[in-house]
Amino acid sequence: MIGLEDRRSLAREIDTAHRAGARLREACAVAGIDVRTLQRWRAEDGLERGDRRPGAVRPTPAHALSAEEREQLLRVANEPRFADLPPARIVPTLADQGVYLASESSFQRVLRAEGQTWSWDMTYLPAAVLGHWFYLYLILDVFSRKIVGFEVHDSDDSLHAAHLLKRTALAEGVHAMADKPVLHGDNGATLKATTVLTMLHWLGIKPSYSRPRVSDDNAFVESLFRTAKYRPEFPARGFADLEAAREWAQRFVHWYNHDHRHSGIRYVSPAQRHEGLDRPILARRHALYLEARARHPRRWSRHTRNWSPIEVVTLNPEREAVAGPVESGMHKASQAA
Secondary structure (H helix, E strand, O other), X not given: OOOHHHHHHHHHHHHHHHHOOOOHHHHHHHHOOOHHHHHHHHHOOOOOOXXXXXXXXXXXXXXXXXXXXXXXXXXXXXXXXXXXXXXXXXXXXXXXXXXXXXXXXXXXXXXXXXXXXXXXXXEEEEEOOOOOEEEEEEEEEOOOOOEEEEEEEXXXXXHHHHHHHHHHHHHHOHHHOOOOOEEEEOOOOHHHOHHHHHHHHHHOOEEEEOOOOOOOOOHHHHHHHHHHHOOOOOOOOOEOOHHHHHHHHHHXXXXXXXXXXXXXXXXXXXXXXXXXXXXXXXXXXXXXXXXXHHHOHHHOOOOOOOOOOOOOOOOOXXXXXXXXXXXXXXXXXXXXX
């Protein structure tokens, strides 16, 4: 996609070369466009209005799910028997019962569009005093990778987890959501305590837990903890006190949400994706790359870099083979997440 100013510049250069005696087709080839492209720009006001594709109104595909089908799919996916299962298991289970609603990818698209998935966990932060720890509780939006809630305490207590849940739900406006988020966590005692479950029920948030003997079912938060503990600012000798740990956590969360360009979401920040700003950013990058290729087509052997938005994020994708059970546990290693 070539921007309006670049279109006009290319057209002027081609006209100059053509008036100087160059063949129109060869002049266009040197500029990196086809002669038909130039003709189309001139015939369809392409040199006045630019590319109209981004703002075009596209009809709904004839094979798209209807509103009734989407509602039925959501109703089935939220049944207790399927609440903790990914679409890769829901679809074949329904098939065994003689029921087909949609493909696995359609399940994933609808579930993502209709609600959020949060993931949470707790990790240990070492203190300067050997054997003493601080506890970082954190909630992550899986789709945007934004940290939507966190707290640091000097003890591991389900009351802290319940308080974080309530504060995060208020900040994210869960009370106004038609479809409440699903909160995924591991099978630790703190995150499954009665106090936490009561708070989840009161907030209308459905809990989800890692599968037994599967240590990487909460991989997004595990990866985030690893990123945190390998930051240069993370103290090698531990935190002097609780206030120091909280100040570090505040700075890290701000950096992660607003400054960090996350490789899993096409190098936009989690805050940008959470606010829906990633699409125009990625569209501008795509347009820039197309313009660069148009200026120097011989430098590009194939397509430009893929800047399309990540549409589907799977919390625990199915694998054809699992390399044996790994003992799951919390993060109580000095520097290990």
